[in-house]
Amino acid sequence: MSKAIKRNSQQYLYQQVISMVLEMQASGTLRPGDKLPSLRKLSQQLSLSIPTVKLAYTELERQNVIVAKPKSGYFMKPNLKLLDIPTRGKLGRSPTQVNNQSLIEQVYEALHLPDMVSLGIANPSSAHPCDKALARIMRQVLSKAGAKAISYAPTTGYAPLKRQLALRYFDYGLQLNPDEVIVTNGAQEALSIALQCVARKGDVIAIESPAFFGVLELIESLGMMALEIPVCSDDGIWLTDLVTGINKHSIKACLFSTSINNPTGSFMPDDKRKELVELLESHNIPLIEDDVYGDLYFTKNRGIPAQCYAKKGLVLTCSSFSKTAAPGYRIGWLIAGQFEAQARRLKRALSCSSSLINQWTLAEFIAGSEYDRNMQKLREILKLNKARMLACIQDTFPQETKASNPKGGGVAWVELPTKIDSEELFHMAIEQNISITPGVIFSASKKFKNYIRLSYGMPWTDQVENAIKTLGQLISSQQ
Ligand SMILES: Cc1ncc(COP(=O)(O)O)c(C=O)c1O
Incomplete structure (x- = not known):
């Protein structure tokens, strides 16, 4: 058992004890009602201090996994009934005007x-805020670059940040030229530009149901119509419903969270994401992928962005640092595929550029190992x-x-x-x-x-x- 504790791991020791109990519960080794080793015994077995094991047990109690019985010790909670998942939704009968x-x-x-x-x-x-690291880096940038750091950034973004982002996509096997990345004011501006690249007033956009309300506001403000495709709370939109939607309605574009959906937290597996891109490309329908939650996965691996499966340049990737590092910096990005020239024009017209000092700080932050x-x-x-x-x-x-x-x-x-x-x-x-x-x-x-x-x-x-x-x-x- 003690082999499972890694002292050089990024995980705190008490969290490793928690993971151990949860894994034994998942594998069926620990069952409802089973007695856990006493604090003293487990601390000896794992060569940990008693307070560390106590912290883990207290946390497991808070999570309702175990119960402490006075004078008897700690036990697996009997017959914990898991919450049912929400009911499966229905495909929207027709596209809807948004008014929320x-x-x-x-x-x-x-x-x-x-x-x-x-x-x-x-x-x-x-x-788990990273404000201290960002403040330190920002101070260094200001003292290094002075007034230059608070000047205008180039329209499509600060080149070193674009290069760092391109390098991150290379991790998934995507060969991206940094020039293809357009830095935006958060993912919201990226989504707005992407929608305006692929559709006009009155056009039908297929969205998830439930969908992030910021997307609904955008569709409403651009006078577009929404066709709601239900999300399975496990693995993203129901592809069968999307196929029905495509056959019934003239869908101009799709806008989906390709990684983790807000609000359900569903995760679309890579093979499903690939199938989605192939399906849409076979109908020449652009896919706007919202990947803001991509780095916050609880699965074994991060989902591969849909952009990596695109063959016709019809995937527009929108993401940002808002969920992972600094929402207030308002730094996001767009990879617009075959719509790149239009997207650049729109970025210039809408906001000229995004904050240089914030881009600079984030570029240095993600270049090191601190971000990961x-x-x-x-x-x-x-x-x-x-x-x-x-x-x-x-x-x-x-x-x-x-x-x-x-x-x-x-x-x-x-x-x-x-x-x-x-x-x-x-x-x-x-x-x-x-x-x-x-x-x-x-x-x-x-x-x-x-x-x-x-x-x-x-x-x-x-x-x-x-x-x-x-x-x-x-x-x-x-x-
Ligand atoms: C799914 C989703 N997409 C996009 C956004 C907008 O992100 P940003 O704050 O970077 O504009 C949010 C923010 O809540 C979101 O939840």
């Missing part, structure tokens, strides 16, 4: 109210937080509650009993200083009335746990 602005505005406003427990914001990097080390830790923390949140939901929400089991990212998608109106719940929660995201804003046709999105991407505290408990009570009172 006012509720989205209220959701954004709630995020910035003072003293809020922010279960409504998708800001996963805050669970930070990501590894962030993924571990998010995975742990996910387990804590699901355990808390299971304990405190009504029995009929279903929840996605995210394979990455920082949010979970929760289906509440059908009677619950999540918009009403949103207002009730605000009164208790808790922000949540109501389900309707994730749909063009206002589906998901009884769904909410909850974020676990934050430092985990008793305050967060209490907020989830309070939500459970509010839901019970609505029933």
